[in-house]
Amino acid sequence: MAAPTYDWRNPGPAPTEGPLADTFGRVAGDLRISVIDKCNLRCTYCMPAEGLPWLEKDEILTVDEIDRLARLFHSLGVREFKITGGEPTVRRELPEIVRRVCALEGVDVSITTNGLLLDRLAGPLREAGLRRVTVSCDSLLSHRYAEMTRRDAFDKVSEGLEAARAAGLDPIKINCVVIRGTNDDEAVDFARLAREGGYDVRFIEYMPLDAEKTWERDKVVPAEETLAAVSAAFDLVPVAQDSPQPATSFRFADGAPGALGFIPSVTNPFCESCNRMRVTAEGAFRVCLFALEETDLRAALRSGADDPAVERMIREALWHKWPGHKINHPDFVRPDRSMSMIGG
Template sequence: MTAPKTDWRNPGPAPTEGPLIDTFGRIAGDLRISVIDKCNLRCTYCMPAEGLPWLEKDEILTVDEIDRLARLFHSLGVREFKITGGEPTVRRELPEIVERVCALDDVDVSITTNGLLLDRLARPLADAGLRRITVSCDSLLRHRYAEMTRRDAFEKVTAGLAAAKEAGLDPVKINCVVIRGTNDDEAVDFARLAHDGGYDVRFIEYMPLDAERTWERDKVMPAEETLAAVSAAYELTPVAQDTPQPATAFRFADGAPGALGFIPSVTNPFCDSCNRMRITAEGAFRVCLFALEETDLRSALRAGTDDAELERLIREALWHKWPGHKINHPDFVRPDRSMSMIGG
């Protein structure tokens, strides 16, 4: 991390031009936009079985508001956009949202989804301009998938993955949250799926972002242990990366088309090089997944605020970004929001 030029707690005025930057020299170029807080699963590490109090329709950003914010961030140098939820595919206007963001120049646009509705949406999303997609799937066993998500929907996920491939989306990534004692015994099975099916599987450490606050550190499966288990079954070749990435990436030494990534979100966070920002479904701007403060962009939008003032709010929030979330420190404070409320 670049040494701060000033105290991030009291940094003085934010820059008024140039890239979106914080006091540590981190340039923010990746924006995750949540388009809805609702989800059609009830994953045990995310929300209660009965779900959460959902936002009213008029509380979430409209398509035009999302479009305006995407254009503004694009004008400020953002080129990576991830559409998230909740579950983004349950929002009826998702193809239109994707089409508008994809229409921006020189952008990399993707979505993260649980895949349940991809059997009918993969093609419309591809037609809207989407080129790649990430599907969250934490077990390849039907009964375990049902236990973890509280829905017997594994066959819908496999159908969605097949539809994504058929629609020409490439790569099709699979995010697997690895929980010790729950699904850590499936790491090699997921690697086999990547190897034989040409998928890009990412193993993610279990993070304290569940609404019921039942997260336990003992259930965190370190990424290095998952890597060791997979390496015992497959010879892997490290992938050189030009820019800092959260995942340590590998390909198969035998030339198989799939890929693997290991993301040590808890044991070795990537705060030093983090370039991510988030906008929640109701328009709250967050400069860190674990942020304890937010900037209300929706109210500003609906009050008729011009782009110059919106830019000032964004730059000011980013200028106060902390060094990191302290997840491995005694004084770590987890956010009030769960992952589904923040946006993946």
């Protein structure tokens, strides 16, 4: 008997049990939890020099609220958790948050950070149960890093990477957003860093998620172009993947350590296999990075809703997940929030 088909715009009531799935059969197993909206950098492709209006302390989810949501999503089959921000390391309770999420059975927990505070937090985070980390770094040139982030802090990132290694975090991933005319000439240098340091470097296409809304399509460097530039310098071999992943991954043919990933989030998005969900720092549930609608989980938690009631909200939101974002369509509407407000 053929599986039923649904109109995602009017699919009827969401299932009350079974996997966390949408009407396209995508099962959501990856949750990104933002723990704070503040950041200690001012990246030009993310926020204005003066920053953004920050949330008040009582507006962000408490440690107990994050713990409760993590446990609920875990009970619904989620096993991949990424702790994000803003910049998660500026939240003082981060090690305790990591400890609680890592205590869940069978989970893969990581954080995404700019690395500036890893020199003192890598050890405590490792002790809390963290096994791996992703560090965002868009240039290996100190002066360019300062221009892109509006902070002269490249040395702190380097110290953070070394601290992560010393603490035993592995793998250490480095995310690089490639922007034409800004840092697209550094792809080979990042590949060399992966070889020499054993890092997993991932090149990400520039997306329209900046607060000042200055994104231009002409500044997008297709992942295929970046791959071609790196392949001209190093022989690469593809890495077989058991399931669809955002990044097309490669290792070095000569057996050198490190790995490379190329994420075509604009030119060839992975929407049809996306299994990601997000909770913002103030508890808004988003079923897509580019979603135009959110579900207020914080209000439910603070009004006394029990777990079954919150679960119904989650299932209903996911059941209405759209086929994918429309960056490449003329009717694309970008979300009001920037990346730092959504959570990376």
